[in-house]
Amino acid sequence: MFAEDKILIGCNENTEVSLLPKLANRHGLIAGATGTGKTITLKTLAESFSDMGVPVFLADMKGDISGLAKLGSETDKIKTNVDKYGLAAKGFKYQAYPVEFWDLFGQKGLPVRVTMSEMGPTLLSKILNLSEAQEGVLNIVFKVADEKSLLIIDLKDLKAMINHVVENKAEYEGEYGAIAEKSANTILRSLITLEDQGGNGFFGEPALDLNDFMKVDDNGKGIINVLDAQKLSLSPEIYSTFLLWMLSNLYQTLPEVGDMDKPKFVFFFDEAHLLFDDMSPEFAKKIEQIVRLIRSKGVGLYFISQSPADIPDDILAQLGNRIQHALHAYTPKEQKAVKVAAESFRPNPDFDTATVISELGIGQALVSVLEEGGVPGVVQMVDIVPPQSYIGAIDDAMRSDLLNLSELKPKYWDAVDGLSxxxxxxxxxxxxxxxxxxxxxxxxxxxxxxxxxxxxxEPVEESPEAPEAPEAPEAPAQPxxxxxxxxxxxxxxxxxxxxxxxxxxxxxxxxxxxxxxxxxxxxxxxxxxxxxxxxxxxxxx
Known part of the structure; x- marks a missing residue:
């Protein structure tokens, strides 16, 4: 919750752990095994940013994040923590938050569409799991499209372009190199699979304008953009590539703002391991550069995963705010993950971090945030502050009502198939x-x-015809x-x-x-x- 101009994350009998808004764009990590309370932490942080007037984007993998849009209700556990830590006196109150629902498949939220041209050949290659040779052919297809001013908007455009390049490869090979028909056919087959996963709805127009994610409501609260990912989680390549596209576009389009009193936008990456699975070192290096630099554009990134070991070390080193829920240590791999998690914190002399990680209860976490000057704070074991919105999912009727009230529905609901x-x-x-x-x-x-x-x-009367002056012949222009x-x-x-x-x-x-x-x-x-x-x-x- 947002209290006393700080984000109150958690409390124990002796202290409170709060994050200063001006350090919230130094990125963060929420980690922990399934069922340990990561979703509650995510909701608490999203609410705090909204109260600060900061727009948020997050993915709803199980459907229970949607409760942000509904007035919260008291439970025994919430009441216990509110009373124990005096949260009511700090401003805790049950409330609903302004939520915009999105869905790449257009079923449980506003449709999210991206053009093939915006996605580009490198990210498309990641979705399609293409080899280096196949990616090379795809790059040629996009270069030809750029030179010929042919718009690649959707899947049928890309397939038409691939066929065009192959049929005219004698014209293009001199400039771009060999164009293997076998690679082209593999790409076409992969596009059929992408269609089966819902690609026809995802690629098209009107394309998503990321400025529509960065809004506040009439009361000054940041809009919480919730991407329904229950179905999308079955297509991890599309999910991870869409998030990477968002990240690259935010970095590319937002201006430099330097140090701000609070972030302009906060982006939560749930199931963060999906972003880095089978990722080449060069690709991971590019992401590390963006993570390092995008904070100067006022964007805070928070990765959510089961273990810090899911995040590459170079990126993990950029995440200054850490919230670690319980981790199991039943196997050698899990024991190594616990060790990695413990070593990522500034030690607390009052307890052994590695031991405590395996003993945390549901809703408890080890938390370390950056303090003044950007120095990591000593890790504390705390109870996470409960969310003020509803814990659980909203019903379909309420979701439908909220969608119908959205000011963005006229802009995005209906697909447009233009000339391309x-x-x-x-x-x-x-x-x-x-x-x-x-x-x-x-x-x-x-x-x-x-x-x-x-x-x-009615017929329109024409004015008398004026004499026409002779004109010199002109060369025919290209339409x-x-x-x-x-x-x-x-x-x-x-x-x-x-x-x-x-x-x-x-x-x-x-x-x-x-x-x-x-x-x-x-x-x-x-x-x-x-x-x-x-x-x-x-x-x-």
């Missing part, structure tokens, strides 16, 4: 006589609106995305460009064309830029 590599490469619209059925969904809606308006529109889309819509609607010298009132058809062309230009500009400036991981070799 798939349509442009296959020339679907130009080659199919039934062109209207092939127009992307968003553009068909515009067209239908325009048709209704055209049917009800851009807006020109292509404008021509398509003009064909579908039967519209024509007005003759020069004629001043006509814009018809609904022309308005539709301009609206669709504007959308295409905005998408093109954004995606091409992201293709060039793909981000930290996308540029890594």
């Amino acid at each position: 590599a798939y349509e442009m490469l296959l020339e679907k619209i130009d080659s199919n006589p039934n062109v209207e059925s092939e127009v992307p969904t968003v553009d068909k809606e515009i067209i239908e609106e325009a048709k209704v308006e055209v049917e009800n529109q 851009g995305a807006a020109d292509v889309l404008g021509g398509i819509l003009g064909t579908v609607l039967g519209g024509q460009q007005p003759a020069k010298g004629k001043k006509t009132k814009k018809s609904a058809q022309q308005k539709a064309i301009e609206k669709a062309a504007s959308q295409a230009m905005n998408t093109a500009a954004r995606e091409v830029t992201k293709g060039i400036m793909r981000g930290i991981f996308g540029q890594m070799k």
Whole structure:
């Protein structure tokens, strides 16, 4: 809980352990065996950051984090700790918190979508478990797409681009090197598996804007963004890669802010071991660099896992705030993990840290946080402060009500399938006589609106034709995305460009064309830029 301008984490009979807000972006670790209280600690910290006005992102692996959105209720254990440590006098009160629910599959929260171009070939290779040679082919596909201004938005775009590169490899191999058809076919097969895991819904538009994670409510409380990960946990590659994409984009897009009184944003990585499983040393080094530097952008990172041994040493060394719940020590591997956990703390002369780790009860933890000057505090054994929100999951009816009230629902709920590599490469619209059925969904809606308006529109009188001055012939220009889309819509609607010298009132058809062309230009500009400036991981070799 947030009390006396500090984050109160835990108490014992003799002391309290609190984290100073200005040191909260020095990152942290919450570790412990299953069932020892990590979820309660996570909720307590998330509530504290929200009370400070700091937005939070976290993943809900079991569904019980959703209780943050519901008014808390008293239990015997909570009452005991509240009374024992005088928490009511410090401001403890049962309350609900502002929560925005998200879901990569769009079932228990707002849909989370990312374009293929934003994800980039390196992170996609991690999802698909590609070999070095296969990743090389994927890199070539993205480079060709960048040069040709072909937007890779979703899975069908990527498959179309792979087929295009293979079919035209004689054109590209001189510049990029050998393009192995076997590697390309392996990538295509892997994309089918990704589709089966829900990739069709994840990759697309409207793409997630991370600025929508960094908001406060009307009362100044930070929004707690909860990603439902119950189903997602069955697809660990997608889960871990999405979190890495978030991390890289936060680092890439946020400005330097230096030391602040409190973080701008706090990001919790649950099941953190999934991020580092089978990770190459080069990739781990890049993450270590980002973890080390991103605090200067006001972002605090907190890793949650069963043991500190799950985190690479170089990254573990960056985590200054440590909360360690009980660890079992039944096997040699578990005994080694206990030793690693104990050695990560500044010793307390009153007890043996390694012994206490195995004896902690549920809701108890060893805690050490950074003190003034960034010096680690002496480890303390404490009872974790209870959360003020509901312990447990909310029901589906309440979740549905909260989703319907979300201001972001109109922005993200419906998918948009615009003009991109798939349509442009296959020339679907130009080659199919039934062109209207092939127009992307968003553009068909515009067209239908325009048709209704055209049917009800009075004829527009044209002004007298002015004489046309002779013009020098011009070289034909290469059509851009807006020109292509404008021509398509003009064909579908039967519209024509007005003759020069004629001043006509814009018809609904022309308005539709301009609206669709504007959308295409905005998408093109954004995606091409992201293709060039793909981000930290996308540029890594």
